[in-house]
Amino acid sequence: MELRINGQTYTVASDAAEPLLWVLRDELGLTGTKYGCGLGICGSCTVHVDGEAMRSCSTPLSTVEGKAITTIEGLATVEADGTETLHPVQEAFIEEQVPQCAWCMSGQMMQAAAFLSNNPQPTEDEIIAAMNNNYCRCGCYTRIKTAVALAAEIAEERRA
Amino acid sequence: MTKTTQTPAEPKAKGKGLTRRRFLQVLGGGAAVLAVGAVLGGPTLVREGRLAINRVFLTGSAPSSPPPKDPFVWFEINAANEATLYIPKVEMGQGIHTSLAQIAADELELDWQTVRVRQADASRGFDPQLIFTFGSTSITALYQPIREIAATMREMLRTEAAAQLGVAAADLTAANSTISNGSQAKTYGEIIAAKAGAWVIPEAAAPLKPDADFKLIGQSVKRVDLRDKVTGRAQYGFDMRAEGMVYGAVARPPRYGATLKASGEGDARSQPGVVDVILREGFAGVVASTRRAAQAALSHLDLTWEGGTTINQAEMEAMLTLPKEGGTLIQREGNVDGATGTVIEANYFTPMAVHAQMEPQAALADVKTDSALIHTSTQAPGLSQERIAAALKMDEAKVAVRAAYVGGGFGRKTGTDAAVEAALLSQAVGRPVMVGWSREEEMQQGYRRPPAANYFRATISEAGDITSVHHEMASGDVLFNPQVGASGGFLEVLLGTDPLAAYGGLIHYSLPAVRGIYHRMEIPVPTAYWRGLGSFPNTFAIESFIDELAVATQTDPFDLRLKYRPADDLGRRYELVLNAVREASGWGSAVPEGRARGLATCYDRGTVVGLVVEVSVNESEINVHEAWCAVDPGLVINPNGAAAQVEGSIIMGLSSTLIEQQTVENGMAVGNNFNTYPLLRISQAPRITVLPINSGDEPVGGMGEPVIGVVPAAVGNAVFALTGQRLRLLPLTLA
Ligand code: FES
Ligand code: FES
Numbered sequence: 001m002e003l004r005i006n007g008q009t010y011t012v013a014s015d016a017a018e019p020l021l022w023v024l025r026d027e028l029g030l031t032g033t034k035y036g037c038g039l040g041i042c043g044s045c046t047v048h049v050d051g052e053a054m055r056s057c058s059t060p061l062s063t064v065e066g067k068a069i070t071t072i073e074g075l076a077t078v079e080a081d082g083t084e085t086l087h088p089v090q091e092a093f094i095e096e097q098v099p100q101c102a103w104c105m106s107g108q109m110m111q112a113a114a115f116l117s118n119n120p121q122p123t124e125d126e127i128i129a130a131m132n133n134n135y136c137r138c139g140c141y142t143r144i145k146t147a148v149a150l151a152a153e154i155a156e157e158r159r160a
Numbered sequence: 161m162t163k164t165t166q167t168p169a170e171p172k173a174k175g176k177g178l179t180r181r182r183f184l185q186v187l188g189g190g191a192a193v194l195a196v197g198a199v200l201g202g203p204t205l206v207r208e209g210r211l212a213i214n215r216v217f218l219t220g221s222a223p224s225s226p227p228p229k230d231p232f233v234w235f236e237i238n239a240a241n242e243a244t245l246y247i248p249k250v251e252m253g254q255g256i257h258t259s260l261a262q263i264a265a266d267e268l269e270l271d272w273q274t275v276r277v278r279q280a281d282a283s284r285g286f287d288p289q290l291i292f293t294f295g296s297t298s299i300t301a302l303y304q305p306i307r308e309i310a311a312t313m314r315e316m317l318r319t320e321a322a323a324q325l326g327v328a329a330a331d332l333t334a335a336n337s338t339i340s341n342g343s344q345a346k347t348y349g350e351i352i353a354a355k356a357g358a359w360v361i362p363e364a365a366a367p368l369k370p371d372a373d374f375k376l377i378g379q380s381v382k383r384v385d386l387r388d389k390v391t392g393r394a395q396y397g398f399d400m401r402a403e404g405m406v407y408g409a410v411a412r413p414p415r416y417g418a419t420l421k422a423s424g425e426g427d428a429r430s431q432p433g434v435v436d437v438i439l440r441e442g443f444a445g446v447v448a449s450t451r452r453a454a455q456a457a458l459s460h461l462d463l464t465w466e467g468g469t470t471i472n473q474a475e476m477e478a479m480l481t482l483p484k485e486g487g488t489l490i491q492r493e494g495n496v497d498g499a500t501g502t503v504i505e506a507n508y509f510t511p512m513a514v515h516a517q518m519e520p521q522a523a524l525a526d527v528k529t530d531s532a533l534i535h536t537s538t539q540a541p542g543l544s545q546e547r548i549a550a551a552l553k554m555d556e557a558k559v560a561v562r563a564a565y566v567g568g569g570f571g572r573k574t575g576t577d578a579a580v581e582a583a584l585l586s587q588a589v590g591r592p593v594m595v596g597w598s599r600e601e602e603m604q605q606g607y608r609r610p611p612a613a614n615y616f617r618a619t620i621s622e623a624g625d626i627t628s629v630h631h632e633m634a635s636g637d638v639l640f641n642p643q644v645g646a647s648g649g650f651l652e653v654l655l656g657t658d659p660l661a662a663y664g665g666l667i668h669y670s671l672p673a674v675r676g677i678y679h680r681m682e683i684p685v686p687t688a689y690w691r692g693l694g695s696f697p698n699t700f701a702i703e704s705f706i707d708e709l710a711v712a713t714q715t716d717p718f719d720l721r722l723k724y725r726p727a728d729d730l731g732r733r734y735e736l737v738l739n740a741v742r743e744a745s746g747w748g749s750a751v752p753e754g755r756a757r758g759l760a761t762c763y764d765r766g767t768v769v770g771l772v773v774e775v776s777v778n779e780s781e782i783n784v785h786e787a788w789c790a791v792d793p794g795l796v797i798n799p800n801g802a803a804a805q806v807e808g809s810i811i812m813g814l815s816s817t818l819i820e821q822q823t824v825e826n827g828m829a830v831g832n833n834f835n836t837y838p839l840l841r842i843s844q845a846p847r848i849t850v851l852p853i854n855s856g857d858e859p860v861g862g863m864g865e866p867v868i869g870v871v872p873a874a875v876g877n878a879v880f881a882l883t884g885q886r887l888r889l890l891p892l893t894l895a
Contacts (some may be wrong), residue, residue, distance in 0.1 A: 022452060026451060034518070039599075041834040041838075044518055073393075075391075094382070097804065099385060101253030102389035119268045131842045133841075134842070138568060138808045138811075139807055142846075142848050159455035
């Protein structure tokens with residue numbers, strides 16, 4: 001089966017029922033996407049499939065064949081000369097010093113990035129609703145709220 | 161103020177800490193008293209010996225291994241003048257790689273932009289025991305040694321630069337990784353590259369720079385590890401990969417304490433992807449080409465489990481019933497039995513809870529005939545090394561353990577199971593094996609916070625003064641639970657308590673009479689270290705009961721705490737903290753309609769904490785809207801990092817206050833994933849204001865744990881103020 005991940009094409013031999021999470025991590029070595037529960041509850045494993053946030057632990061391979069998958073490793077843009085430009089969400093998460101252990105953070109940032117692309121100027125309540133199914137055990141919630149709002153501003157500035 | 165310091169032959173014994181030698185002396189003294197007591201058959205002597213020795217455990221910090229003295233073990237500076245700092249503590253989100261690097265770079269006068277941080281390990285000459293990251297002790301234990309080592313290197317560079325430039329060392333100054341006298345300059349990298357012969361490390365540590373010249377200490381320097389963490393590049397134990405690696409999974413008992421009586425392969429070996437089936441005495445594992453294949457094959461093994469407990473929740477709670485007598489005396493001030501007045505009694509209960517750190521235990525092991533290399537998410541590389549060596553029957557010196565980034569610890573990554581399992585499986589199959597626990601294994605098969613009960617009986621005089629507080633606590637073990645593999649041996653007998661479960665059980669207020677008695681309850685469920693240890697249940701209980709006494713004496717909760725604040729310097733720090741949080745929270749001013757505020761305070765691991773929360777209730781639901789927290793750990797190294805620890809502790813504490821409880825049925829924990837054991841969400845998080853108080857010129861307290869215990873108390877006290885319901889059971893549930 002062919003998978004399109006972060007603009008690259010990968011051929012995998014895994015079973016069609018295998019959850020995308022374990023194919024990313026264990027077959028393809030893309031370990032930036034994290035495991036937390038395997039049940040679609042914690043959000044650690046969030047990736048984008050055709051631009052929408054999806055829980056990769058509960059997404060069988062068969063459903064993503066031919067679709068554009070983005071993982072945390074593909075969230076920043078890299079120029080031809082190798083310069084890496086962080087996504088506004090990544091920049092904001094550093095600026096606000098959000099992550100503690102950061103195990104949940106790939107999922108938080110992928111969730112936030114997909115949300116902001118659909119809703120570029122969210123209210124605080126909308127941010128909370130969008131982020132409410134992403135657990136953070138280290139307790140970075142207050143900073144996540146601030147950082148998602150800041151990411152919206154950074155994205156706005158970049159568009160200007 | 162300039163500090164000059166000599167390195168003493170033994171690390172200096174400070175009032176608040178304990179050197180290893182002093183620790184052993186105290187233990188020895190306590191042991192002698194106990195031994196004499198036992199010989200004479202004197203229960204009084206036993207009681208007195210235990211009181212003294214428990215006191216040491218409950219007020220001193222744990223001993224730490226001496227750090228290496230050679231600065232070049234810690235700091236590498238290349239010819240391009242880029243510095244690499246090797247930090248002997250594990251980064252699990254507390255920002256320790258950043259704050260310790262800040263301290264070193266400031267004293268060594270490094271250009272912060274050129275600093276890279278790496279995890280130190282034994283291959284660089286660091287004792288794995290030194291790397292043990294626990295108990296919020298990293299900064300207090302290493303602040304002084306790191307400054308001395310960095311200062312020594314700075315002075316070595318200055319002396320060498322003087323020789324290389326042919327000028328007087330006294331005319332040279334160090335700044336920005338460069339030594340200069342205004343007209344001539346050499347970078348540290350150049351000096352090191354041009355050095356002929358070996359460096360001589362001076363016996364005595366060099367003078368430390370004046371505090372007024374700090375450039376990095378005390379600043380909210382940004383975390384050094386976040387770029388790698390927001391791009392997914394950072395590698396945790398669960399992410400470790402190696403050429404030719406396979407995945408391991410291990411069969412689990414259906415009940416705590418059950419052992420494998422008989423095992424057969426069944427048809428596990430013929431399952432898809434299975435590489436090998438490993439059966440040993442008391443152990444059954446599968447190695448397969450994928451993680452899922454390994455786990456799936458487990459159910460095809462033929463296993464017979466024997467014994468174990470069938471305990472259920474009601475039985476376990478009954479075991480926590482406080483006995484009428486017995487127990488070990490851990491605090492005695494004044495004469496409680498002689499106190500008179502109106503009696504007030506209360507019972508508190510804290511259930512079991514899991515850590516739920518987002519990254520479950522994980523390790524990658526590569527075991528060869530004569531050596532082993534294990535990468536793992538661990539707080540305790542030294543303990544991992546010991547246990548792995550024992551399991552492999554290999555010399556400890558041949559077992560190398562590398563601590564990876566840890567995806568949340570909270571005490572759980574002191575566990576070594578995944579690392580031992582990976583090592584055993586790798587030894588059996590002769591290939592690198594990765595073991596990463598599932599959430600279900602993590603929640604059921606790991607250890608957890610023990611259940612705890614607290615009972616108080618206080619007396620209040622007619623004038624409204626507290627005349628005595630008698631406090632009894634009963635808890636499952638933290639240090640000694642045999643199910644977790646810890647055996648205290650003689651120490652268990654010596655102490656008569658589980659000192660880490662009793663932690664936080666001392667009442668620090670200046671009261672005429674206080675007595676504390678600890679009852680050790682050996683429950684057949686694995687329990688051990690959880691953020692704050694005994695501080696969580698004990699602070700919840702003590703600070704809620706203090707609020708009951710404020711109500712009973714019709715005293716404002718702040719005024720009561722100030723009235724009975726500890727004597728001496730601790731009292732001064734209580735005042736600073738209480739006044740700061742009183743003002744920031746607007747205590748006494750009008751509260752928004754339908755809300756009320758609650759206060760709790762504590763002294764824990766050298767840090768004084770004051771927390772005010774503002775709550776509302778909606779039918780049966782408690783909502784926490786605001787939290788103001790003043791914390792005083794002495795000198796704060798990184799205010800924003802400290803604030804993050806406070807925020808995290810409040811959120812984790814709230815989760816236990818409002819939601820979490822692990823129960824047991826038929827000898828096994830019930831909650832096994834987030835559907836049966838949910839955590840606090842972002843929508844339930846309050847706004848948090850952190851007020852760091854720098855009450856001194858050196859760090860004296862920890863930051864990762866002291867705030868967790870005040871959370872349930874402050875919320876419970878606020879709920880009482882709002883509803884008149886005194887909630888004494890966690891999670892707090894309105895009638
Ligand atoms: S691992 Fe996918 S939602 Fe938790
Ligand atoms: S940062 Fe550790 S779980 Fe979110």
